Amino acid sequence: MRTTSLGIMQDVSNLRRQIGRRSWCRRSTLLPLGVALLVAAVAEPTFSQTSPAPQNLPSHSISGVRSVIGLENVKPGVKGTITSMRAGLQFLSGKKNTEIPTSSIEDIFTGEESRQDVGGMKGTLVEAAIPYGGGRVVSLLSHRVDVLTVEYLDAQGGFHGAIFVLPAGRAAKFRDDLVAQGAKAFIHVEAPKPQDKQ
Amino acid sequence: MKTRIHAAILLVCALAVCGLAFMMATSLSAQAGPASPSEQPQKLTASSILVERIVPPQDLLIPEDTRVSMYENVIQELIKTKKFQHVYRSGDRLADNAPDLVTLRLIPEAYKPGSQKEREVITVAGATSIKVRLEFVTRDGKIPLEKEVDGKVRFYGENLRATYDLAKKVAAVVNKSF
Numbered sequence: 254m255r256t257t258s259l260g261i262m263q264d265v266s267n268l269r270r271q272i273g274r275r276s277w278c279r280r281s282t283l284l285p286l287g288v289a290l291l292v293a294a295v296a297e298p299t300f301s302q303t304s305p306a307p308q309n310l311p312s313h314s315i316s317g318v319r320s321v322i323g324l325e326n327v328k329p330g331v332k333g334t335i336t337s338m339r340a341g342l343q344f345l346s347g348k349k350n351t352e353i354p355t356s357s358i359e360d361i362f363t364g365e366e367s368r369q370d371v372g373g374m375k376g377t378l379v380e381a382a383i384p385y386g387g388g389r390v391v392s393l394l395s396h397r398v399d400v401l402t403v404e405y406l407d408a409q410g411g412f413h414g415a416i417f418v419l420p421a422g423r424a425a426k427f428r429d430d431l432v433a434q435g436a437k438a439f440i441h442v443e444a445p446k447p448q449d450k451q
Numbered sequence: 452m453k454t455r456i457h458a459a460i461l462l463v464c465a466l467a468v469c470g471l472a473f474m475m476a477t478s479l480s481a482q483a484g485p486a487s488p489s490e491q492p493q494k495l496t497a498s499s500i501l502v503e504r505i506v507p508p509q510d511l512l513i514p515e516d517t518r519v520s521m522y523e524n525v526i527q528e529l530i531k532t533k534k535f536q537h538v539y540r541s542g543d544r545l546a547d548n549a550p551d552l553v554t555l556r557l558i559p560e561a562y563k564p565g566s567q568k569e570r571e572v573i574t575v576a577g578a579t580s581i582k583v584r585l586e587f588v589t590r591d592g593k594i595p596l597e598k599e600v601d602g603k604v605r606f607y608g609e610n611l612r613a614t615y616d617l618a619k620k621v622a623a624v625v626n627k628s629f
Contacts, residue, residue, distance in 0.1 A: 400516050
């Protein structure tokens with residue numbers, strides 16, 4: 254009887270030790286987890302893709318880019334070369350050079366569109382001149398392009414938005430380069446695309 | 452016989468001229484009647500205008516390029532109206548001290564994406580359209596003018612041309628009301 258009570262006591266003490274060890278194990282696993290959660294909560298919002306430290310990457314240029322609208326002192330529709338640099342985004346058209354500083358970039362969007370191969374006023378007249386509805390067949394010829402939209406602030410804090418049309422498949426890389434240089438960009442919900450964007 | 456034919460022709464001509472004169476008189480009287488001063492909308496006055504950023508409602512998704520193009524085109528068209536000494540952009544610190552500033556809010560209400568290819572090939576299909584509610588807000592938060600405008604591109608041109616059409620209509624509202 255005594256031996257059994259002693260055995261029970263030993264079992265109980267063993268059980269306590271095991272529970273103690275387990276709780277220590279749990280604490281040791283939970284502590285880093287808690288710290289990680291705290292760090293994640295304090296850190297930048299998860300949607301932000303701003304690179305923590307701007308990297309000194311080589312500049313990346315794309316030629317044949319059309320500035321659609323929104324670039325200060327640049328006429329809408331002008332073609333030029335766009336470059337992502339440490340200082341920011343540069344648009345060079347002829348002798349005119351326009352820059353958007355990296356620190357002033359608020360957000361960058363990329364998209365795809367389809368452009369008619371024969372377009373504009375001249376193209377429309379040519380299409381209209383083709384007999385037997387041939388102009389409509391010409392309208393079927395189109396090519397894909399990328400659209401890059403950059404939202405930025407001027408020196409006074411005024412909001413601007415610049416839209417560029419790039420050759421197909423170039424905008425995403427350019428956006429990533431700008432982000433790597435320190436520009437802000439967020440993850441966005443995709444808006445309905447115009448029907449001819451596929 | 453000949454005199455009868457001549458008389459008939461003269462009668463027909465006289466009737467046509469009379470009808471034409473009657474139509475012109477009625478249309479002129481409809482145009483010329485000046486509206487009473489109480490009927491005429493009172494013009495608003497402001498030396499400067501601030502265009503707020505376009506933020507669509509959560510249930511309405513508009514492509515970013517369309518939203519940005521709308522904002523930039525509206526600013527360009529407002530500058531062209533020459534109704535204001537300054538056209539400020541959203542967030543511009545200089546607008547804080549501007550006297551009699553009016554703020555323009557553009558609230559998108561509907562957006563229908565179209566297709567340039569469809570427009571050019573089928574003609575009657577593929578139109579892009581945007582509907583926006585304009586709110587002119589004074590410094591004390593009053594809204595003296597509210598209006599709905601829409602921008603469309605029906606036949607030829609890129610999808611973003613709808614934003615240019617919309618901006619032109621915004622400028623027309625400003626020209627009429629300021």
